[in-house]
Amino acid sequence: MADDEPSYIDYEAFLDPSFSTTSFANSLVLATNNASDTPLDLSTPLSRVLFDVQEIDTHIDSLTTKSALPLLEYTKDHAESSGRVLSEVEAQVASLTEGYKTLEKEVIERYEAAEQVRLAAERLCQTVKLGRAVARCIMLGRQLEVQIGEMGGPGSGSAKREDHRAMVRSSNTVVSLHQVLDANGPGEEGEGLDRVDVIATLKSELLGPAERTLVSRCQQIIREFSMSSLLVTGGASTQQIGAAATYAQVEETKSRTISALLALYLLSPVPHEATLATFEPNLLVVALQDYLQTALKSSLAALARALATLPTLERTLLEISARCQNIVALETLLETVKPPSHPLVGKAGDEVQKAMRQRSGSRLPPQNFLQPLLHSLDTSSLPSYFWRSLASWLSPRVREIVNRGGVSARTLRSNRDRVREAIRECVNRGSQLPTSSLRSTSGRTAAGNWEREAAVMVSSIVGVLR
Numbered sequence: 001m002a003d004d005e006p007s008y009i010d011y012e013a014f015l016d017p018s019f020s021t022t023s024f025a026n027s028l029v030l031a032t033n034n035a036s037d038t039p040l041d042l043s044t045p046l047s048r049v050l051f052d053v054q055e056i057d058t059h060i061d062s063l064t065t066k067s068a069l070p071l072l073e074y075t076k077d078h079a080e081s082s083g084r085v086l087s088e089v090e091a092q093v094a095s096l097t098e099g100y101k102t103l104e105k106e107v108i109e110r111y112e113a114a115e116q117v118r119l120a121a122e123r124l125c126q127t128v129k130l131g132r133a134v135a136r137c138i139m140l141g142r143q144l145e146v147q148i149g150e151m152g153g154p155g156s157g158s159a160k161r162e163d164h165r166a167m168v169r170s171s172n173t174v175v176s177l178h179q180v181l182d183a184n185g186p187g188e189e190g191e192g193l194d195r196v197d198v199i200a201t202l203k204s205e206l207l208g209p210a211e212r213t214l215v216s217r218c219q220q221i222i223r224e225f226s227m228s229s230l231l232v233t234g235g236a237s238t239q240q241i242g243a244a245a246t247y248a249q250v251e252e253t254k255s256r257t258i259s260a261l262l263a264l265y266l267l268s269p270v271p272h273e274a275t276l277a278t279f280e281p282n283l284l285v286v287a288l289q290d291y292l293q294t295a296l297k298s299s300l301a302a303l304a305r306a307l308a309t310l311p312t313l314e315r316t317l318l319e320i321s322a323r324c325q326n327i328v329a330l331e332t333l334l335e336t337v338k339p340p341s342h343p344l345v346g347k348a349g350d351e352v353q354k355a356m357r358q359r360s361g362s363r364l365p366p367q368n369f370l371q372p373l374l375h376s377l378d379t380s381s382l383p384s385y386f387w388r389s390l391a392s393w394l395s396p397r398v399r400e401i402v403n404r405g406g407v408s409a410r411t412l413r414s415n416r417d418r419v420r421e422a423i424r425e426c427v428n429r430g431s432q433l434p435t436s437s438l439r440s441t442s443g444r445t446a447a448g449n450w451e452r453e454a455a456v457m458v459s460s461i462v463g464v465l466r
Helices: 011-015 021-032 043-066 068-151 165-182 197-223 247-267 282-308 310-336 350-358 370-377 382-404 406-414 416-430 447-465
Strands: none
Touching: 021 043, 043 068, 068 165, 068 197, 165 197, 165 247, 197 247, 197 282, 247 282, 247 310, 282 310, 282 370, 282 382, 282 406, 310 370, 310 382, 310 416, 370 382, 382 406, 382 447, 406 416, 416 447
């Protein structure tokens, strides 16, 4: 409403946010009537309201009449502006639609076709990679089959002469097969090989039996190792080389044993991320430990019987000396054999090895096959381990003979000095290298180097007789 047009209508009351129609009607009725009158006159307040409504309607009509032209011009301008904006937007939308169609034709469709080609090429590459891995495994399997046949010897089904070097070649082939089969991680050479039927057949029918055959043959060769010439003939379990053994026979025995040692080293299980310093050739160490335990048990049983029947003591001590000479020869041989390169064992760099040397108590890579065996037995010498272990096991046996009493105990007591000298001579004689073996430069042939072991052996027998 314009300022020059006064009005009796209270617009402020109507525009107040707290305006209530009920309160306004009630106040209007009370203003035009007496509250005590029973019949209320509603025509007066109704006329008042209608008059106010008509006044407001008239005022609205006058305002719209005066402002019609500006309102029409404003509406026209707004419509024209909206039309121009709409035309511009439609042009931009049409341009974007055309661009999208071009992009879809030139990029998206080509990308979809290229993606299919890429997927096909990727699967072809995976197939070629898997095929190459399968072909390599088949080639290695065929090579292993031929090498197992080249081994010859007893139990191989072949009449040809034994070729012990074929054991090392076969072991390398087995390791190569494991290298391919174990590399089954994503992106590695052997990924997916475990799902190929021919590979499963190769593992179950060739690789497993061949590996067991190799391990069994190598263990047998180590069990039969003998270089001593003290006995002309040996027992049924070991092959003794007589005093008339030729140099060629001695070298052949050493060569067969070295091949067996190398094969067991290669066939030993390799832990994940093993290095030369942490790798433990379990098959090799266990086979050598079994050889020592067999010698110890045989010597213990024979010596216990001989002490109960002294006439057989001399020959029994000669047999024990021969077994210990074989151990001395084995120790000398192990010192000369260096660990071969193993494809599954990582090599620590120079900086890592230097850091390992600086740390006290850290283990360094073994320089020969003797060091892992000595470490497992917690000893510094195999002959010393043999005599000390035999002495610790012998004392209870001697005590049993003494406790049983009888002729055996009395004879043993009365020949105490003779037994002492025979045991001392046995230790000194057994701690020397066999004459058929290579000469050692370690000075082991000196009898004085084994006085402690001789004293331990003598004490295990004579000490019980006191």
